[in-house]
Amino acid sequence: MVERPYRCVEHDPIADDGDAVRFCSTCAFSGACTQAGYDKAALRDLHVLVEHVGPYQAGAHVFRRRDPFRAIYAVRGGTVKTVAIDADGNEQVLGFYIPGEVVGLNAIYPEHYPCDAVALEPAYFCRFSFSAISALATRLPGLQQQLFRLLSKELGMTSRLAGDHAADARVAAFLIDLAERYAAQGFPARRLHLAMSRAEIADYLRLAAETVSRILTRFRDSGLIASEGREVEILAPAPLNELARNVLGR
Amino acid sequence: MVERPYRCVEHDPIADDGDAVRFCSTCAFSGACTQAGYDKAALRDLHVLVEHVGPYQAGAHVFRRRDPFRAIYAVRGGTVKTVAIDADGNEQVLGFYIPGEVVGLNAIYPEHYPCDAVALEPAYFCRFSFSAISALATRLPGLQQQLFRLLSKELGMTSRLAGDHAADARVAAFLIDLAERYAAQGFPARRLHLAMSRAEIADYLRLAAETVSRILTRFRDSGLIASEGREVEILAPAPLNELARNVLGR
DNA sequence: CGTCGTTCTTGATCCAGATCAAGGGTACGC
DNA sequence: GCGTACCCTTGATCTGGATCAAGAACGACG
Numbered sequence: 001m002v003e004r005p006y007r008c009v010e011h012d013p014i015a016d017d018g019d020a021v022r023f024c025s026t027c028a029f030s031g032a033c034t035q036a037g038y039d040k041a042a043l044r045d046l047h048v049l050v051e052h053v054g055p056y057q058a059g060a061h062v063f064r065r066r067d068p069f070r071a072i073y074a075v076r077g078g079t080v081k082t083v084a085i086d087a088d089g090n091e092q093v094l095g096f097y098i099p100g101e102v103v104g105l106n107a108i109y110p111e112h113y114p115c116d117a118v119a120l121e122p123a124y125f126c127r128f129s130f131s132a133i134s135a136l137a138t139r140l141p142g143l144q145q146q147l148f149r150l151l152s153k154e155l156g157m158t159s160r161l162a163g164d165h166a167a168d169a170r171v172a173a174f175l176i177d178l179a180e181r182y183a184a185q186g187f188p189a190r191r192l193h194l195a196m197s198r199a200e201i202a203d204y205l206r207l208a209a210e211t212v213s214r215i216l217t218r219f220r221d222s223g224l225i226a227s228e229g230r231e232v233e234i235l236a237p238a239p240l241n242e243l244a245r246n247v248l249g250r
Numbered sequence: 251m252v253e254r255p256y257r258c259v260e261h262d263p264i265a266d267d268g269d270a271v272r273f274c275s276t277c278a279f280s281g282a283c284t285q286a287g288y289d290k291a292a293l294r295d296l297h298v299l300v301e302h303v304g305p306y307q308a309g310a311h312v313f314r315r316r317d318p319f320r321a322i323y324a325v326r327g328g329t330v331k332t333v334a335i336d337a338d339g340n341e342q343v344l345g346f347y348i349p350g351e352v353v354g355l356n357a358i359y360p361e362h363y364p365c366d367a368v369a370l371e372p373a374y375f376c377r378f379s380f381s382a383i384s385a386l387a388t389r390l391p392g393l394q395q396q397l398f399r400l401l402s403k404e405l406g407m408t409s410r411l412a413g414d415h416a417a418d419a420r421v422a423a424f425l426i427d428l429a430e431r432y433a434a435q436g437f438p439a440r441r442l443h444l445a446m447s448r449a450e451i452a453d454y455l456r457l458a459a460e461t462v463s464r465i466l467t468r469f470r471d472s473g474l475i476a477s478e479g480r481e482v483e484i485l486a487p488a489p490l491n492e493l494a495r496n497v498l499g500r
Numbered sequence: 501c502g503t504c505g506t507t508c509t510t511g512a513t514c515c516a517g518a519t520c521a522a523g524g525g526t527a528c529g530c
Numbered sequence: 531g532c533g534t535a536c537c538c539t540t541g542a543t544c545t546g547g548a549t550c551a552a553g554a555a556c557g558a559c560g
Contacts, residue, residue, distance in 0.1 A: 084409075086496040092413050106409065108402035114499060134398065138388045145384065151401035152358035155408060159334075159356065162412035163342050164456040167547065198508065206414040208548050213509055229508085229556080246336040249364060417517065448538065458518050463539055479526085479538085 029074065029128075029146060045140075049132040052076070054124030062103070062117040062125065069107035071127045075099045078123025079195035082106075083203070084115040093204035095157070096120075096178070096196060100185045104130075105151050120195040156249075161204075165247045170205045171215045172240045173247035175225070179234055190237075194230040279324065279378075279396060295389075299382040302326070304374030312353070312367040312375065319357035321377045325349050328373025329445035332356075333453070334365040343454035345407070346370075346428070346446060350435045352400050354380075370445040406499075411454075415497045420455045421465045422490045423497035425475070429484055440487075444480040 029046060054076070056062055062073060062080060073080075075097050082094040082103060094115055097103050107113040108130065137144035160173070175192075183189035194201070198216075199209040216232075219225045224240055226233040234240060241250075279296060304326070306312055312323060312330060323330075325347050332344040332353060344365050347353050357363040358380065387394035410423070425442075433439035444451070448466075449459040466482075469475045474490055476483040484490060491500075 084413075084499060086413075086499070088496060090496070092409075094409050094412075106402055106405045109399045109406060110402075114406060134394060135391070138391050138394060141385070141388050144388060144394060147398065148384065148401065149359045151398065151405065152356055152360075155356045155401065155405055156359060156364060158405060158408040158412055159342075159344050162344075162408055162456070163334075163336075197506095206412070209507090210509080210549080211547060213507095214547095217509070246338060246340070249334060249336070447536095459537090460519085460539080461517060463537095464517095467539070 029143065045136055046143075049129055049136065051127040052124070053127050054078075055122040056119040056124075058119055058121050060119050062119060062123070063113045064116050065113055067113050069104070069111050069113055069130065071129050072102055072104040072133070073117070073125040073127055074102050076124040076126055079120040080117050080123055081120055081196060081200060081204075082115045082117050091203045093196075093200055095154075096200075096204065098178075098181055098185065101181070102150050105154055108151075120200075160247055160249055161206075163247060167205075167207050167211050168215050168218070169243050169247050170207065171201075171212060171219070172224075173244035174201060174205060175232065175234060176237070176240055176244045177248065190234045192232050192234075194232060279393065295386055296393075299379060299386065301377040302374070303377050304328075305372040306369040306375075308369055308371050310369050312369060312373070313363045314366050315363055317363050319354070319361050319363055319380065321379050322352055322354040322383070323367070323375040323377055324352050326374040326376055329370040330367050330373055331370055331446060331450060331454075332365045332367050341453045343446075343450055345404075346450075346454065348428075348431055348435065351431070355401050355404055358401075370450075410497055410499055411456075413497060417455075417457050417461050418465050418468070419493050419497050420457065421451075421462060421469070422474075423494035424451065424455060425482065425484060426487070426490055426494045427498065440484045442482050442484075444482060 053073075055078070065084070077099055080097045080103055082097070084092045084094055086092065094106070095103075103117050103125075104113065106115070133143070134147070137147055165173075178194075179189055179192050182192055196204075197209075198212050202209040202212045205212065216225070216227060219240075220227050224234075224236045226235055303323075305328070315334070327349055330347045330353055332347070334342045334344055336342065344356070345353075353367050353375075354363065356365070383393070384397070387397055415423070428444075429439055429442050432442055446454075447459075448462045451457075452459040452462045455462065466475070466477060469490075470477050474484075474486045476485055
């Protein structure tokens, strides 16, 4: 039903552009088009303003803090983190983004990117000029709505992260959330590959890397997950969900 | 220059509606109108879709969690908090909103309010039907832009809160941020009245009320602020800013 | 195929801030 | 004017997770 994102990467971009209906079915903006009833002209407009960029190798910056805000990036393949580094050199991971998700929305207001975006594995994007896509959004109410929804969704995500919760609840919520997001993109719901290190997970969850490691070990020992390195399988969703419930606001 | 928000409250709403140019100069959407070059027709459209509501007495709910999302609320007067209460009864204050700011944007994606909004003192609002204002935004690019900016701004606010910072840095950032927001609305920049209790500040900053109290005492003893109950004066902005710098991302 | 650097795990100790406890201040209703 | 209920402050103790330390596993590369 939903095409696997990596398929998209393998496509020849030019051939892709010609195939209006099948164009990036995993894209964050595809919903906007389908709502507009597969309006061919609308799709063509989206095609014209999108730029396919990548690959960015692991560790490469997609944009940097203080760069002037020009574009938002929809992930086509790979994984990215956004990270704010404060004056004392502490890394704050603001978010991880998987195929189908959009990076850079937090730069609209300040008009400069407030964080770095760094590829965690080779990554490909659709880059949308923000001024162009918002101009198009005035003609496509579905697209405007989609942008509002993306922003509001990110807002919810961030405030969940801001709550004060026990370390094990945070880690459980991290796993559940990531698994659900992968599932929403058509990946298997129970197995996941973590593109990020324990330290990066810790920076995201505001924990120490040692704490994340200990908790994952504990989850494994108590049969909640199976894990080997960065491969994780969720064995017992129910108790993990229970742990994560307050974090995820359910 | 900027009219004091409370003035607006004192106006007779109907007379207000007749005075297109002076209509709610502190309103979060006034920028959209001025960008549109004081387009009279546009202002009239905004007038038509806005509803003046209030007063809500201290402790009254403006909306509740799980209510279907219909409208966003621009604060005309008073102060509101948004608060998420988890299954264990822990209160998480998500934000405080003062005149000129907009509440409810985090409900767009889930389509239900994810939190309660509660007045901290008698409060008045402009209520905008979200479907109506987003429909209008397709005709007024400035208004659309303003909505994007409001969402993105809130995103930045929330991720600053999510960072892990020492308690004194959080409290300093809270004071500086609130003072700047009041200043942006034309209030005196150094004196501020806290509409919220210590416990509410603590719930917002993810600290214990005792910790907030101790830190305010320490700030007072070291001459950074003067305070008496909920009246606070910032005496030494520089060292407070220095403390808050990492939190505020500067 | 071994070496080196990185990442992950596990153990021992420490500390910032939570929690528990108690007293004093303040505002409001009667 | 006097309860009464909350809010704020201050002190004493406790604890979850950070930090420090040291191996162990892994991956990249010559």
